[in-house]
Amino acid sequence: MRAEVPGPRLREAIPLLLSLLLSTSANAHQQKEAITRVLFNERTGNIEVMHRFLIHDAEHATRRLFDKSANLLGKRADRERFEEYVHSRFILRNQRNEPLDLVSIGHEIDGEFLWVYAEVPIPQGLTAITLSQQALREIWPEQTNLVNVERDGAVKSAVFGPGSAEVTIALGGLEAL
Numbered sequence: 174m175r176a177e178v179p180g181p182r183l184r185e186a187i188p189l190l191l192s193l194l195l196s197t198s199a200n201a202h203q204q205k206e207a208i209t210r211v212l213f214n215e216r217t218g219n220i221e222v223m224h225r226f227l228i229h230d231a232e233h234a235t236r237r238l239f240d241k242s243a244n245l246l247g248k249r250a251d252r253e254r255f256e257e258y259v260h261s262r263f264i265l266r267n268q269r270n271e272p273l274d275l276v277s278i279g280h281e282i283d284g285e286f287l288w289v290y291a292e293v294p295i296p297q298g299l300t301a302i303t304l305s306q307q308a309l310r311e312i313w314p315e316q317t318n319l320v321n322v323e324r325d326g327a328v329k330s331a332v333f334g335p336g337s338a339e340v341t342i343a344l345g346g347l348e349a350l
Contacts, residue, residue: 205316213324224289231287234309256280259289262308268301305339
């Protein structure tokens with residue numbers, strides 16, 4: 174059995190493909206993005222908040238903010254400190270501009286991600302929420318935080334990046350105000 178040798182076009186394309194793969198993997202840990210899901214769970218009666226950060230970004234941030242020797246994979250105390258930090262940078266208020274006091278329910282590492290969780294009972298008569306997700310933005314101004322708000326099968330997204338502070342979302346049809 175004879176192995177086939179790549180044709181001239183494929184041989185010319187290999188260096189380009191390799192450079193694309195290398196640049197993609199080099200940038201993979203430099204995305205500076207986080208995603209938050211705000212779910213109105215009618216079954217439990219709670220607003221559930223799930224923040225997802227790349228563990229690489231979270232660890233670099235923890236080292237810059239708190240302790241140069243932080244180890245999110247190895248030290249629960251470091252993860253808890255990051256969890257508290259995330260909760261302090263995420264704001265959720267009702268239509269009267271009153272804070273909805275989220276209660277931390279923990280965190281977990283799932284592959285390359287660190288998840289941070291919180292919840293609050295859905296207040297009676299809630300018609301709109303104002304939210305802000307500023308985690309990691311003081312470290313990296315280019316940090317982008319996407320927040321998806323889900324209620325009754327509808328989803329509204331808000332992106333927090335340079336120049337964005339907060340967004341108000343009407344809950345009837347999840348229209349942004």
